[in-house]
Amino acid sequence: MPRPAPWRLDPAAYPHTQSVQTRFQDLDVLGHLNNVAFAALFETARTKFNREAELWGKRFSGRRAVVARMEISYLVEGTYPEDVEIATGVGEIGGRSWSILSCMFQGDRPIATCDVVIVMDKDADGNGLPDHFKARLAEFRVREG
Amino acid sequence: MPRPAPWRLDPAAYPHTQSVQTRFQDLDVLGHLNNVAFAALFETARTKFNREAELWGKRFSGRRAVVARMEISYLVEGTYPEDVEIATGVGEIGGRSWSILSCMFQGDRPIATCDVVIVMDKDADGNGLPDHFKARLAEFRVREG
Amino acid sequence: MPRPAPWRLDPAAYPHTQSVQTRFQDLDVLGHLNNVAFAALFETARTKFNREAELWGKRFSGRRAVVARMEISYLVEGTYPEDVEIATGVGEIGGRSWSILSCMFQGDRPIATCDVVIVMDKDADGNGLPDHFKARLAEFRVREG
Amino acid sequence: MPRPAPWRLDPAAYPHTQSVQTRFQDLDVLGHLNNVAFAALFETARTKFNREAELWGKRFSGRRAVVARMEISYLVEGTYPEDVEIATGVGEIGGRSWSILSCMFQGDRPIATCDVVIVMDKDADGNGLPDHFKARLAEFRVREG
Numbered sequence: 001m002p003r004p005a006p007w008r009l010d011p012a013a014y015p016h017t018q019s020v021q022t023r024f025q026d027l028d029v030l031g032h033l034n035n036v037a038f039a040a041l042f043e044t045a046r047t048k049f050n051r052e053a054e055l056w057g058k059r060f061s062g063r064r065a066v067v068a069r070m071e072i073s074y075l076v077e078g079t080y081p082e083d084v085e086i087a088t089g090v091g092e093i094g095g096r097s098w099s100i101l102s103c104m105f106q107g108d109r110p111i112a113t114c115d116v117v118i119v120m121d122k123d124a125d126g127n128g129l130p131d132h133f134k135a136r137l138a139e140f141r142v143r144e145g
Numbered sequence: 146m147p148r149p150a151p152w153r154l155d156p157a158a159y160p161h162t163q164s165v166q167t168r169f170q171d172l173d174v175l176g177h178l179n180n181v182a183f184a185a186l187f188e189t190a191r192t193k194f195n196r197e198a199e200l201w202g203k204r205f206s207g208r209r210a211v212v213a214r215m216e217i218s219y220l221v222e223g224t225y226p227e228d229v230e231i232a233t234g235v236g237e238i239g240g241r242s243w244s245i246l247s248c249m250f251q252g253d254r255p256i257a258t259c260d261v262v263i264v265m266d267k268d269a270d271g272n273g274l275p276d277h278f279k280a281r282l283a284e285f286r287v288r289e290g
Numbered sequence: 291m292p293r294p295a296p297w298r299l300d301p302a303a304y305p306h307t308q309s310v311q312t313r314f315q316d317l318d319v320l321g322h323l324n325n326v327a328f329a330a331l332f333e334t335a336r337t338k339f340n341r342e343a344e345l346w347g348k349r350f351s352g353r354r355a356v357v358a359r360m361e362i363s364y365l366v367e368g369t370y371p372e373d374v375e376i377a378t379g380v381g382e383i384g385g386r387s388w389s390i391l392s393c394m395f396q397g398d399r400p401i402a403t404c405d406v407v408i409v410m411d412k413d414a415d416g417n418g419l420p421d422h423f424k425a426r427l428a429e430f431r432v433r434e435g
Numbered sequence: 436m437p438r439p440a441p442w443r444l445d446p447a448a449y450p451h452t453q454s455v456q457t458r459f460q461d462l463d464v465l466g467h468l469n470n471v472a473f474a475a476l477f478e479t480a481r482t483k484f485n486r487e488a489e490l491w492g493k494r495f496s497g498r499r500a501v502v503a504r505m506e507i508s509y510l511v512e513g514t515y516p517e518d519v520e521i522a523t524g525v526g527e528i529g530g531r532s533w534s535i536l537s538c539m540f541q542g543d544r545p546i547a548t549c550d551v552v553i554v555m556d557k558d559a560d561g562n563g564l565p566d567h568f569k570a571r572l573a574e575f576r577v578r579e580g
Contacts, residue, residue, distance in 0.1 A: 021166040024192040040170045047169040051526045072505040184329045216361040311456040311481040315475045337459040
């Protein structure tokens with residue numbers, strides 16, 4: 001099983017970082033953050049990133065964009081009540097889709113990565129991502145090592 | 146249906162306040178914080194209050210304490226991505242149980258209250274709450290209007 | 291702290307019963323169903339009851355109805371992966387509000403009760419619950435002991 | 436973005452299938468099952484599969500096994516209150532890890548797939564998966580098309 005590339009675990013690779021609080025309800029029977037909670041934590045960071053970067057499909061094109069794939073690599077157990085820091089940026093930009101890459105840290109240690117692929121509906125003429133939306137995405141690219 | 150007493154909606158009535166983040170996943174089909182999410186938000190505030198006030202049964206007595214009742218009054222819809230502020234304090238203190246009272250605010254507006262009753266196991270001699278635990282609880286009482 | 295009345299723990303008191311599955315994610319650090327999960331389980335039973343009984347405000351009046359209060363009494367720890375059975379019926383019917391009463395069983399043992407108060411918006415003329423809606427609610431009343 | 440292979444969407448490819456209930460709380464602001472709920476639904480199916488197949492590390496070896504990676508492909512929106520059917524089986528079997536592959540159906544339509552990689556701790560002698568555990572896994576392999 002491939003581990004995330006080293007640069008994926010470096011906060012400096014991502015243009016955006018934020019604290020996200022963990023919840024008591026996130027704990028599993030072993031006293032660690034449960035696997036599903038990681039998905040909710042990454043989602044919250046991603047939606048806040050999208051707002052701050054104004055990276056909604058609707059804002060740019062009026063078109064719908066949906067999550068087509070989510071992949072989480074669990075590296076180390078997470079704990080409560082410490083917050084996590086989630087670093088986020090844009091990965092590949094394709095004709096109709098783009099990826100959002102994140103890394104979650106707790107106490108300076110990377111504990112998980114998340115890759116999400118988002119796909120936008122074509123417009124009435126069959127066009128994919130508008131150029132100005134692609135340009136906006138490009139401003140928030142991760143810096144691959 | 147009785148509304149919470151006016152003093153329950155006053156942040157000054159509570160000895161402890163903290164910010165709790167909302168999550169995208171807390172939203173319901175109407176775009177408001179869902180009813181279950183309120184329970185998770187109040188629980189997180191309560192567990193952090195218990196840690197800061199050192200109000201665990203175990204710390205004081207080695208005995209188990211469980212939530213026996215939870216009551217939430219929903220006053221106004223909550224929104225994302227704004228944080229909520231949750232004010233918390235101790236209510237009634239009984240022979241084996243005590244209550245924790247909270248009020249959730251968003252943008253300075255009270256949006257919900259929560260009353261929880263916690264019951265501690267008796268000790269081997271059939272005793273209820275230890276005196277020093279009661280004294281600790283009393284330090285964190287709400288100030289009823 | 292008052293315990294639920296004995297009739298509240300009798301499945302025969304409720305006109306409607308259904309199985310609701312528990313989830314691995316419902317478990318807390320002690321290996322029991324967590325307090326927040328109870329709220330989600332009761333909510334699922336309540337929404338299915340409302341559909342089967344056709345007890346939506348909208349269906350009858352086009353008006354909005356919201357949960358104003360939720361109270362859960364925790365009686366016994368719940369476990370996974372066993373399903374729970376949730377018995378549900380209508381309690382008090384007021385001018386603008388009504389209550390939905392439930393009891394959750396696991397392995398024939400009552401493990402929690404839930405009381406919810408729902409309030410309907412007044413119509414343009416300031417009227418509360420329509421008579422035909424009240425009649426419908428009355429058909430699904432619990433049978434108090 | 437690669438779509439799941441056609442055989443991954445065929446219920447006949449998987450040795451194990453079960454119904455999992457959706458919850459009202461699973462709904463997002465658009466009235467569909469939210470992305471995080473899919474993770475909880477797949478997890479519940481996986482833990483039940485592991486129990487029925489007796490595929491716990493502990494049962495076989497006393498060793499700990501953890502989820503190292505989870506990947507979900509979202510194909511079609513899911514709805515409430517309909518149940519989902521989740522088909523599950525074992526994918527690749529490696530020296531220290533194995534994968535569990537699932538497909539979620541609703542109304543006979545595949546709506547999502549999930550791939551999870553589980554890694555088992557080495558034993559005191561540095562050995563990976565015990566042979567009898569590998570044999571057990573092999574009994575529950577998916578049938579690739």
